[in-house]
Amino acid sequence: MPDKTLLEMKQIEIQFPGVKALDKVDFNLRAGEIHSLLGENGAGKSTLIKCLTGVNHMDAGVILLDGKEIRPQSPQHAIDLGISTVYQEVNLCPNLTVAENIFVGRQPMKRGQIDWKTINARAVELMARFHQDIDVTRPLSFYSTAVQQMVAIARAVDIQAKILILDEPTSSLDDNEVKLLFDVMNDLKAEGLGIIFITHFLDQVYAVSDRMTILRNGHLVGTFGVQELSRVDLVTLMVGKDMDTIFNLKRADVKADAPYMLTATHIGAPGQVDDISISLRKGELMGFAGLLGSGRTETAEMLFGAKHATSGTIEIEGKKTDIRNPYDALMLGMAFCPEDRKRDGIIGDLSIRENIALAVQARRGFLKPLSKAEQNELADKYIKALGIATPDAEKKIGELSGGNQQKVILARWMATQPKVLILDEPTRGIDIGAKAEIQRLMLEMCGDGVSVIFISSELDEIIRCSNKVIVMRDREKVAELDGETCSQSQILTIIAEGAAAAGGEAQ
Amino acid sequence: MKKRFDISSLMRSKLTWAVVAEALILLVCLIVRPDFFKISYQPSTGMLYGNLIDIVNRSSEITIIAMGMTMVIALGGTDLSVGALVAVAGAIALKFMRWDVTVYNTPGDYTVYPFVLAIVVPLLVCIAMGLFNGLLIAKGGMQPIIATLILMVCGRGIAQIVTNGKQFTTGYSPFRVIGQGSMFFLPTPIVITVIVIVCVSLFVRKTAFGTFVEAVGVNRSAARLSGINAQMVIFIVFALTGFLSGISGLIYSSRIMSNDSNNAGLNYEMDAILAVVIGGTSMTGGKFSLAGTVLGSIIIRTIVTLVYYFGIASEATMAFKAVIIAVVIVLQSEPVREAFAKRTRARSQLAGGGAVK
Numbered sequence: 001m002p003d004k005t006l007l008e009m010k011q012i013e014i015q016f017p018g019v020k021a022l023d024k025v026d027f028n029l030r031a032g033e034i035h036s037l038l039g040e041n042g043a044g045k046s047t048l049i050k051c052l053t054g055v056n057h058m059d060a061g062v063i064l065l066d067g068k069e070i071r072p073q074s075p076q077h078a079i080d081l082g083i084s085t086v087y088q089e090v091n092l093c094p095n096l097t098v099a100e101n102i103f104v105g106r107q108p109m110k111r112g113q114i115d116w117k118t119i120n121a122r123a124v125e126l127m128a129r130f131h132q133d134i135d136v137t138r139p140l141s142f143y144s145t146a147v148q149q150m151v152a153i154a155r156a157v158d159i160q161a162k163i164l165i166l167d168e169p170t171s172s173l174d175d176n177e178v179k180l181l182f183d184v185m186n187d188l189k190a191e192g193l194g195i196i197f198i199t200h201f202l203d204q205v206y207a208v209s210d211r212m213t214i215l216r217n218g219h220l221v222g223t224f225g226v227q228e229l230s231r232v233d234l235v236t237l238m239v240g241k242d243m244d245t246i247f248n249l250k251r252a253d254v255k256a257d258a259p260y261m262l263t264a265t266h267i268g269a270p271g272q273v274d275d276i277s278i279s280l281r282k283g284e285l286m287g288f289a290g291l292l293g294s295g296r297t298e299t300a301e302m303l304f305g306a307k308h309a310t311s312g313t314i315e316i317e318g319k320k321t322d323i324r325n326p327y328d329a330l331m332l333g334m335a336f337c338p339e340d341r342k343r344d345g346i347i348g349d350l351s352i353r354e355n356i357a358l359a360v361q362a363r364r365g366f367l368k369p370l371s372k373a374e375q376n377e378l379a380d381k382y383i384k385a386l387g388i389a390t391p392d393a394e395k396k397i398g399e400l401s402g403g404n405q406q407k408v409i410l411a412r413w414m415a416t417q418p419k420v421l422i423l424d425e426p427t428r429g430i431d432i433g434a435k436a437e438i439q440r441l442m443l444e445m446c447g448d449g450v451s452v453i454f455i456s457s458e459l460d461e462i463i464r465c466s467n468k469v470i471v472m473r474d475r476e477k478v479a480e481l482d483g484e485t486c487s488q489s490q491i492l493t494i495i496a497e498g499a500a501a502a503g504g505e506a507q
Numbered sequence: 508m509k510k511r512f513d514i515s516s517l518m519r520s521k522l523t524w525a526v527v528a529e530a531l532i533l534l535v536c537l538i539v540r541p542d543f544f545k546i547s548y549q550p551s552t553g554m555l556y557g558n559l560i561d562i563v564n565r566s567s568e569i570t571i572i573a574m575g576m577t578m579v580i581a582l583g584g585t586d587l588s589v590g591a592l593v594a595v596a597g598a599i600a601l602k603f604m605r606w607d608v609t610v611y612n613t614p615g616d617y618t619v620y621p622f623v624l625a626i627v628v629p630l631l632v633c634i635a636m637g638l639f640n641g642l643l644i645a646k647g648g649m650q651p652i653i654a655t656l657i658l659m660v661c662g663r664g665i666a667q668i669v670t671n672g673k674q675f676t677t678g679y680s681p682f683r684v685i686g687q688g689s690m691f692f693l694p695t696p697i698v699i700t701v702i703v704i705v706c707v708s709l710f711v712r713k714t715a716f717g718t719f720v721e722a723v724g725v726n727r728s729a730a731r732l733s734g735i736n737a738q739m740v741i742f743i744v745f746a747l748t749g750f751l752s753g754i755s756g757l758i759y760s761s762r763i764m765s766n767d768s769n770n771a772g773l774n775y776e777m778d779a780i781l782a783v784v785i786g787g788t789s790m791t792g793g794k795f796s797l798a799g800t801v802l803g804s805i806i807i808r809t810i811v812t813l814v815y816y817f818g819i820a821s822e823a824t825m826a827f828k829a830v831i832i833a834v835v836i837v838l839q840s841e842p843v844r845e846a847f848a849k850r851t852r853a854r855s856q857l858a859g860g861g862a863v864k
Contacts, residue, residue: 304732306731306732325731325736326731326732326733326734327734327735327736329734330733330734331734336732338729338732343726343728343729344726344729344732345729345732346726346729347721347722347725347726347729347730348725348726349721349725349793349794350718350721350722350725350793350794354718354721354722358718358722358730358733358735359733359734361715361718361719362719362733362734362735363734364715366714366715366716366718366719367714367715368714368715369713369714369715369718370715412733
């Protein structure tokens with residue numbers, strides 16, 4: 001069975017105005033296989049997928065499905081051919097129920113009316129197959145992103161799919177949820193489905209896939225079995241440079257007598273976090289590790305005044321403060337890049353220039369506007385400093401890639417010259433090159449005396465950059481470790497079993 | 508690098524098509540009435556007369572309100588209460604311009620209360636009502652369309668209560684100047700409108716307020732997390748719209764020298780929203796164009812004038828107006844603009860290719 005070729009794409013070429021997005025790319029997928037598609041942003045992964053889903057039209061090349069040539073004309077056509085896609089952002093309706101979401105557009109009918117009984121029964125059955133014992137008559141928004149993701153996959157698979165494309169399905173899931181997703185993927189693989197898996201997480205590539213295809217700048221680099229290629233070689237092939245040059249980062253150098261910039265004592269709020277105390281020195285980088293929902297984001301939001309802390313005190317540079325909203329925090333020299341870039345970070349319809357100038361302008365108040373020249377100066381400075389890939393500052397931020405959007409948000413806060421910078425998952429969903437750049441920028445800012453709080457789900461980057469690591473678990477701070485000496489397994493143990501289990505090292 | 512003049516991007520702009528629509532309607536007017544563009548000077552009143560003047564004059568009420576409505580829509584909302592506020596402003600103004608019936612039998616050039624009250628109080632009340640809308644939306648988290656529906660419905664009731672259900676008339680001449688007088692050879696409403704347009708534009712574009720409105724309109728959460736006080740922005744926008752509705756109400760009641768709680772400002776909310784939309788501001792919020800809104804308001808008024816010229820029966824007026832507006836909106840729609848832009852691009856490429864050969 002695994003040797004039966006399900007899909008073959010040969011010599012695919014796509015020309016966009018000014019660039020060749022894909023140049024003679026070959027790709028094949030077997031039935032009962034999980035095949036990772038890898039490459040940096042702009043390498044052509046999504047363009048290739050969009051050929052398959054009928055969004056882009058090929059300028060040359062053939063697609064064979066089960067040996068027959070196909071030419072998907074539209075996403076609906078692709079679905080009819082048996083090619084289903086689940087995108088990074090869940091493309092469902094949060095206000096409809098789980099069952100409605102699965103069957104919308106193809107509801108089973110009975111005597112001219114929608115057969116709700118069958119819909120709900122089948123939805124329960126289907127979700128059970130994905131190990132989800134949930135009430136399918138609740139609105140989708142009631143459930144976590146992970147469950148929503150499962151619902152999206154359930155819907156995709158239920159449409160008699162032969163090929164399932166998963167585009168960054170894990171970027172907003174925590175480790176347990178990722179495991180669950182992998183179980184589901186393996187089940188589907190056993191049923192003979194061909195799965196194309198796109199992700200930025202290399203660990204996950206090795207954990208779940210059988211083969212991988214690497215693209216770079218619209219060219220095919222090669223297709224390999226997972227055992228054939230080491231991680232380091234993989235990154236080298238993806239980026240075209242080797243890993244050491246990319247991640248040649250040096251931890252921030254904090255003097256032992258550096259003053260405390262931010263001290264939070266026993267802050268908390270019911271249902272958010274309990275009793276968090278941290279103290280951050282000037283120029284120090286503090287990493288926050290923990291699962292999604294462990295209280296990392298809530299702590300950050302409380303420090304920045306986005307959420308109200310009902311107990312505890314926050315001191316900035318030794319002075320007690322009363323931060324009630326983000327504006328107060330901004331005025332005190334704090335900055336915050338939120339976790340959900342799309343929802344809380346970018347102002348999609350505004351230009352890069354306006355997005356960068358926004359926080360500086362907010363601090364000055366609207367009556368003291370920055371002139372267009374000052375805004376341009378600010379924008380140009382940071383476009384250059386951060387290497388934001390754009391023809392000019394007037395491009396809408398919504399049209400940029402994820403990594404560049406993140407850099408613009410970072411620029412927005414760097415422009416305010418903050419004393420304390422809080423970054424919540426700044427490297428999520430962006431490629432490895434941009435990731436390294438953002439880490440480098442973070443550390444550079446520490447070098448300039450900015451104190452940074454860095455929240456991430458990826459332990460290796462926490463360990464690589466942090467002076468101090470705070471481990472969160474079940475809405476509590478369970479450990480504070482030294483960044484130089486702590487190890488990934490130590491943190492994992494604490495996350496899994498609590499501080500006591502990990503021995504006496506945690507204070 | 509110098510920006511090249513690009514005709515296909517011009518084709519893509521909504522504003523371009525609003526100008527085209529206005530030009531077409533004026534052209535039809537000219538065909539029907541060859542003397543359409545004639546403007547004459549009347550020495551006795553010191554005013555210019557003519558159709559074009561009249562169109563701009565009569566569009567004043569909507570233009571003034573639509574300035575505020577543009578920002579409400581840029582915030583992603585709508586304000587349905589503006590028409591009712593016009594009635595409220597008129598009712599309060601006239602309440603202060605009653606005359607003492609024990610002294611005079613008929614309305615004339617007199618008023619019991621100081622005239623300044625008849626101007627200031629209506630405007631203050633309208634600002635307060637705008638703030639009430641803002642309160643429901645910013646603090647109460649209500650959707651603007653629902654929040655403003657409250658005053659839309661009860662505003663006219665308030666106007667009735669203010670005047671005890673009576674219709675007052677006045678002959679007080681300083682008040683007449685607002686709607687029927689002239690300044691700089693032009694009807695006063697035009698002058699007031701120009702002042703409003705200039706002030707609002709300066710406020711919005713010379714401060715960062717316009718950017719804040721757009722930021723909140725596109726993504727309120729992100730704007731808040733960037734340190735923008737979104738609630739304050741909402742308060743200011745709705746208070747401003749209330750204030751502008753008040754000005755509009757004073758002009759309206761000065762034209763009829765009376766208050767009319769049932770008909771003053773009737774359907775103004777719809778015309779104002781329409782003016783904003785024709786002007787190219789999207790109902791989903793975000794980027795807005797004040798110039799577009801002014802043009803939109805003038806287009807609506809030109810259509811009404813055209814209707815009169817065709818001598819269309821008054822019953823059919825609304826339907827005729829609707830048809831023309833539908834055509835304008837379709838002209839501005841994404842697919843149509845895109846199609847025109849593509850055609851011109853293809854043509855210019857063809858021409859360019861020919862030149863190379």
